[in-house]
Amino acid sequence: MNQQLGSYVKFFHIIRELEDSNQIDIKQKQILKVNFTTKEKKLMNILNDLNDEDEEEIKFSLLNYLNESPQEKQQIQRQMKRTRSSITDVDLIKGIQYDELKFTDALAEMEKALKLITHFQAKIKDGQTIDPKVNEILEHINTLFIQNSPQNIHSPTIIGRGQSLNLDINYQIESELSEAYKEVKCQFANYMKSHLLLMDETVSYNTIFSLLKELSKNLLNCDNFSFFVINPNNEMELYQSKTDNIEQLPIDQTIKDELETIPQNKIFRFSQNSSFCSKLMSINYLSSYGLYANNVVFIYHSKQNKQLETQDILKIANEYQLIDEIKTLSMFLLQTIQNAKVQFFSPLSIADMILDLGISFVRASKFVLIEKMYNIISQVYKIDKLQTDQQEIQVWDTESVYIVFKDQTVTVCFRIYQMNLVKQSDQRLYSEIKQFYEKYLRFIRECFDKSAFYKFFLRSNDSLIFEFDKSGHLLFLSRPIPKQIKSNFNIQFNSHLIHSNQLSYNKIFDQNVVSNIENYLQDHKWQMMKDNEKQYEIFLKIEEKTYKGFAVIFTENIKGWVKEQFKQLESGNQLDSKIKAKIRKQLIQHETINFVNKLEENNPEVKDSVASLYMPLQQLILKKSKSIRDIQNTQNEPKMRKTEAPQRSKYLTIQELDLNEFSLDIQDDLIDTFDFNIMELTSQIQKHRVVWAILKKNGHLDEYQIPPENLQSFIKEMEYNYNVNNNPYHNYDHGVTVMQTAYYFCLELAFTSNASIIDNFNRFILMISSFGHDVGHTGKTNVFEINSLSDLAMRYHDKSVLEQHHAALTIQILKNPQSNILVNLNQQEFRNFRKGLIANILSTDMSEHFTLLKDFENRPKDFNDCKILSGYIMHTSDFGGAGKKTNLSIQWSSRVNQEFSIQYKLEGELGYPQQPYMKDLHIPHVLAKSEIGFLKVIVRPCYALLSEFLEDKLKHCIANIDDTIQHWEKIVKKGEEQQQ
Numbered sequence: 001m002n003q004q005l006g007s008y009v010k011f012f013h014i015i016r017e018l019e020d021s022n023q024i025d026i027k028q029k030q031i032l033k034v035n036f037t038t039k040e041k042k043l044m045n046i047l048n049d050l051n052d053e054d055e056e057e058i059k060f061s062l063l064n065y066l067n068e069s070p071q072e073k074q075q076i077q078r079q080m081k082r083t084r085s086s087i088t089d090v091d092l093i094k095g096i097q098y099d100e101l102k103f104t105d106a107l108a109e110m111e112k113a114l115k116l117i118t119h120f121q122a123k124i125k126d127g128q129t130i131d132p133k134v135n136e137i138l139e140h141i142n143t144l145f146i147q148n149s150p151q152n153i154h155s156p157t158i159i160g161r162g163q164s165l166n167l168d169i170n171y172q173i174e175s176e177l178s179e180a181y182k183e184v185k186c187q188f189a190n191y192m193k194s195h196l197l198l199m200d201e202t203v204s205y206n207t208i209f210s211l212l213k214e215l216s217k218n219l220l221n222c223d224n225f226s227f228f229v230i231n232p233n234n235e236m237e238l239y240q241s242k243t244d245n246i247e248q249l250p251i252d253q254t255i256k257d258e259l260e261t262i263p264q265n266k267i268f269r270f271s272q273n274s275s276f277c278s279k280l281m282s283i284n285y286l287s288s289y290g291l292y293a294n295n296v297v298f299i300y301h302s303k304q305n306k307q308l309e310t311q312d313i314l315k316i317a318n319e320y321q322l323i324d325e326i327k328t329l330s331m332f333l334l335q336t337i338q339n340a341k342v343q344f345f346s347p348l349s350i351a352d353m354i355l356d357l358g359i360s361f362v363r364a365s366k367f368v369l370i371e372k373m374y375n376i377i378s379q380v381y382k383i384d385k386l387q388t389d390q391q392e393i394q395v396w397d398t399e400s401v402y403i404v405f406k407d408q409t410v411t412v413c414f415r416i417y418q419m420n421l422v423k424q425s426d427q428r429l430y431s432e433i434k435q436f437y438e439k440y441l442r443f444i445r446e447c448f449d450k451s452a453f454y455k456f457f458l459r460s461n462d463s464l465i466f467e468f469d470k471s472g473h474l475l476f477l478s479r480p481i482p483k484q485i486k487s488n489f490n491i492q493f494n495s496h497l498i499h500s501n502q503l504s505y506n507k508i509f510d511q512n513v514v515s516n517i518e519n520y521l522q523d524h525k526w527q528m529m530k531d532n533e534k535q536y537e538i539f540l541k542i543e544e545k546t547y548k549g550f551a552v553i554f555t556e557n558i559k560g561w562v563k564e565q566f567k568q569l570e571s572g573n574q575l576d577s578k579i580k581a582k583i584r585k586q587l588i589q590h591e592t593i594n595f596v597n598k599l600e601e602n603n604p605e606v607k608d609s610v611a612s613l614y615m616p617l618q619q620l621i622l623k624k625s626k627s628i629r630d631i632q633n634t635q636n637e638p639k640m641r642k643t644e645a646p647q648r649s650k651y652l653t654i655q656e657l658d659l660n661e662f663s664l665d666i667q668d669d670l671i672d673t674f675d676f677n678i679m680e681l682t683s684q685i686q687k688h689r690v691v692w693a694i695l696k697k698n699g700h701l702d703e704y705q706i707p708p709e710n711l712q713s714f715i716k717e718m719e720y721n722y723n724v725n726n727n728p729y730h731n732y733d734h735g736v737t738v739m740q741t742a743y744y745f746c747l748e749l750a751f752t753s754n755a756s757i758i759d760n761f762n763r764f765i766l767m768i769s770s771f772g773h774d775v776g777h778t779g780k781t782n783v784f785e786i787n788s789l790s791d792l793a794m795r796y797h798d799k800s801v802l803e804q805h806h807a808a809l810t811i812q813i814l815k816n817p818q819s820n821i822l823v824n825l826n827q828q829e830f831r832n833f834r835k836g837l838i839a840n841i842l843s844t845d846m847s848e849h850f851t852l853l854k855d856f857e858n859r860p861k862d863f864n865d866c867k868i869l870s871g872y873i874m875h876t877s878d879f880g881g882a883g884k885k886t887n888l889s890i891q892w893s894s895r896v897n898q899e900f901s902i903q904y905k906l907e908g909e910l911g912y913p914q915q916p917y918m919k920d921l922h923i924p925h926v927l928a929k930s931e932i933g934f935l936k937v938i939v940r941p942c943y944a945l946l947s948e949f950l951e952d953k954l955k956h957c958i959a960n961i962d963d964t965i966q967h968w969e970k971i972v973k974k975g976e977e978q979q980q
């Protein structure tokens, strides 16, 4: 026993041993735990000198203590006797004269002693020698039992190590059941620990890869996995975890034939001569299971012995309807690998997903336990496994015992023949089986609670939480340890030690913290540690009055409100919705900033790429104001720049537009697709037509009785203000494209289960907001506006300058009687429209990008927030050009880069700080690098998240983006080759 372990750790170690050796049962263990946690006086006296006393003495005292506790007295006395009958005591039975009554007593006594013997016997390892005296006694008991035992129905034989012994087989079964219970629990509780791998300071693709392998090992018990993604164009993508490689293969006839025969959404076993297996790197596993779903053939390979596999999730998945769980895990593995190879990934969001997956497998794992129990019991009893939809089994007969395991999806029933509940040993076995199952259900519930709790902290950036189990091993860490805390408290953490079980609190923390923890566990005395305004606290985890471990929380934010919430959660209180909303807002803010800092830290190239445009502006401005001061010292004051004020357009002078001439026809079908390309339209009228057609198709023209002549003026006024500055990118084409993209996303949304989140009115707002989102754009960025002290920057106090301007200008045009398309809305409706429009347009502020992304990513399960969704659709639509097919995407990029180059030149002339990502964009590989950063870090994650929300309907856009990334990568490579 480690002297340094706190009294808690030691206490729980001892009572676990007592339980393992069957000296106390679950109920008694519970009493001890509760009394210990609540510091019951007598118990505390016993444990006072716990650290110095001999462990065996403590065990004995604990049993005595239980004996004295009145409500348990009778039961305990029996237990005590059993405990006292150590092996040598069995000798006493020898020589007792035959007396029927005494004999029964003696047998009962012996029964208990045998339980101990069986237990020890099970622990004897191969090659370990047994004391000859023990052997002698075993022999003796053996003969005694054979001579005197009543006619036994099962007459079981236990094959011990090297010797045979007849005794009550039920003890053996019980001990096997207990082993099975622990095994399943251990295997499936492990997923919780796998997230620790993500908590190292630097997480690379390799970390993710080994994490996924670990996860598939824990949950599916497989050593390697392979995926065939079947594409419609007679090609397939093959991924193999063995080589960690994705390759393209043609689909040949043998594959086609085999696909025909494979059942969908079912687990099946691959034969060695399958055409799929023949495509794999020489894999020679004992078993390979497959699942064909969502056009992917997943194969899981296992090296394990066939005899063991009967209790795998994969093996029992069909029987217990666990296909959905396996499908979700499979898709997660596939997508995480695909994504991690091409885009920046957030370890925290992966950790979050692992929690969700793990919890669904923990729920499924109870069937593994049932299956194991079935196998154990069937060694001795004849047993049938029945599946039933009925909650109660109707037919009961006297020859069998039925045990029902209820579940929402599949209810299983064991029919055990020749089990007789009148017999004490059968009765005991019966209740043990039920108890193990009940206990496992409790474990599942605990996992659910824990997972919710963990998720809460994964999203917290105020606090860093280490959670330890009863024996002091690390269970959970909420995020990578910030450098400051690491050095302040001299913390050692290396995630790779999880496998060797070396992540215990006394290895992670230095002596100061360790002794603080131990003092606290000992007697709850705690002195606040303060160091550079950072501090930590220790919490006991107590559930249902029993000690479950402890947590150490380091707080960076002195307000410590998260810590308060921790206390709330710990005491089982529900949080009210206002506090929840506040927590959420703060968490997302912190998470965003943290995410961005990490992003810049791990991807230094981001700083110089256009992706930096999407960083929270606060940071940029701080840096900028500094550089402006520098400039002021050496150069003239920056000149006040007058922003070109939009002028009143002269209606109808640009080009005649008569909406009454329009009617929907076949060419307008293209508007319903993502392939729509405004650059193909040759006249302005055709572009106006798109705006009109979208409103028409959505039914808004009729629903809101929009007068055609007002719409006419509105469209023309918008066009004028878009094009007044001759911007290469932020012009009418862009406005219409973003509107069309938002319209397309809404079409896809309508076919998902979330369709109702955006109603007609809000869709109307979304259409007009996306149309007007850049109107009056100056062709410069917000940073330029701010640095040049422009009129707009002055008017909007540097906050979302351009976006506020676009929103204000759109509303101004809408309020003009001639171009007001909202004339038939009542006042309240107009107010709502305006409010929605402002929120939508402000969400296109690029410096809000990460906040928006995080907010959407962390949406609750029952998400129903029209504002957040509209904002996210607006923002993603703003990348409409970048998501198009490569050729077209390049054209949009060329337009925006022209605009950047103009600004860069102007900044140079005016002596403003120049944006590094705008530099040298005429050099192909410089431009290409910037584009890659932008697409990988900003655009792709944005689309990926929306696609996931739209039930994978934007996969084609993501494929476009991937193609485009590859295009730019080729250019970078070419450039590098030329430089050499």
Ligand SMILES: [Zn+2]
Residues within 6 Å of the ligand: 734, 738, 773, 774, 844, 878
């Ligand atoms: Zn835009």
